[in-house]
Amino acid sequence: MPLRVTFLGTAGAIPTTERNPSSVFVAREGEGLLFDAGEGTQRQMMRFGTGFSVSHLFVTHLHGDHVLGIPGLLETMAFNDRTEPLAIHTPHGTRRQLKSLVNALGNRPSFPVRINEVGDGDVAYRADEYEVRAFATDHDTRSVGYALVEDDRKGRFDREHAEELGVPVGPKFSKLHKGESVELEDGTVVEPEQVVGEPRPGRSIVYTGDTRPTAATIEVADEPDLLIHDATFADDMADRATDTAHATARQAAEIANRTGADRLALMHISSRYAGYAGDHLEQAREVFAGDAENVCVPDDGQKLEIPYPDSDDA
Ligand SMILES: [Zn+2]
Numbered sequence: 001m002p003l004r005v006t007f008l009g010t011a012g013a014i015p016t017t018e019r020n021p022s023s024v025f026v027a028r029e030g031e032g033l034l035f036d037a038g039e040g041t042q043r044q045m046m047r048f049g050t051g052f053s054v055s056h057l058f059v060t061h062l063h064g065d066h067v068l069g070i071p072g073l074l075e076t077m078a079f080n081d082r083t084e085p086l087a088i089h090t091p092h093g094t095r096r097q098l099k100s101l102v103n104a105l106g107n108r109p110s111f112p113v114r115i116n117e118v119g120d121g122d123v124a125y126r127a128d129e130y131e132v133r134a135f136a137t138d139h140d141t142r143s144v145g146y147a148l149v150e151d152d153r154k155g156r157f158d159r160e161h162a163e164e165l166g167v168p169v170g171p172k173f174s175k176l177h178k179g180e181s182v183e184l185e186d187g188t189v190v191e192p193e194q195v196v197g198e199p200r201p202g203r204s205i206v207y208t209g210d211t212r213p214t215a216a217t218i219e220v221a222d223e224p225d226l227l228i229h230d231a232t233f234a235d236d237m238a239d240r241a242t243d244t245a246h247a248t249a250r251q252a253a254e255i256a257n258r259t260g261a262d263r264l265a266l267m268h269i270s271s272r273y274a275g276y277a278g279d280h281l282e283q284a285r286e287v288f289a290g291d292a293e294n295v296c297v298p299d300d301g302q303k304l305e306i307p308y309p310d311s312d313d314a
Pocket residue numbers: 012013022063065066210268
């Protein structure tokens with residue numbers, strides 16, 4: 001089942017000609033999830049072909065570079081005769097501010113918009129096979145990050161062994177795989193443990209939004225497949241990163257190591273590095289414990305496919 005991340009906007013507070021303000025689109029089995037929606041997000045969705053079928057929007061905080069795309073996006077959805085509801089998740093204490101953005105043009109959208117306030121440890125959205133958790137971040141306003149965490153998958157079914165035990169090919173196979181025991185014609189009972197392996201981990205993506213390095217990022221998901229972290233500054237502006245409640249690329253890599261992330265994507269790159277984010281990449285790779293190739297500073301429009309940890313058997 002494909003899980004694909006599209007970086008719609010990777011700029012810091014001020015956009016550049018190359019980078020749009022923050023927004024990340026996640027597509028999972030036909031479902032669209034949007035994380036932040038800086039100004040111009042709807043055009044980025046068109047440019048990079050994500051489509052507009054977003055069921056949930058997860059807002060990390062109410063700074064303009066993360067939310068000013070909401071009014072325009074909602075208006076386009078209305079022009080497209082959208083009827084499906086949209087849920088918008090936002091940090092505790094920001095409902096009123098978010099509502100004024102949703103109603104910015106004085107009329108309510110033509111489709112239902114539900115606003116859900118979340119805080120550290122809340123499950124913002126529980127889906128069939130995964131959930132999106134909110135976690136505390138350390139920014140200079142009310143803020144949270146989000147982690148998409150898939151449920152464990154069923155263990156691998158040992159087809160050969162099942163046949164050896166005399167289980168006929170057919171519905172009894174799927175019964176066993178679901179965890180039910182089956183009785184054969186000669187009265188033998190086959191238990192699922194005999195033919196189904198240990199549950200296998202699902203995939204997870206952690207998106208911090210703007211933040212200093214913080215412990216909650218490490219705790220929200222164990223060994224995420226992808227950590228998308230604030231890397232507004234390089235080492236030359238480390239003090240400024242602390243002062244303005246952001247992180248450096250190096251700090252992002254240190255957090256990635258502590259959480260055991262497989263891949264690290266650095267975003268929210270300050271406009272002062274317009275045209276060159278090579279130092280970010282180099283400094284993060286210096287400390288990243290995993291494969292250096294797994295650290296990136298995505299351009300707008302870049303896509304990352306997230307495979308299952310035990311890849312070849314989705
Ligand atoms: Zn920002």
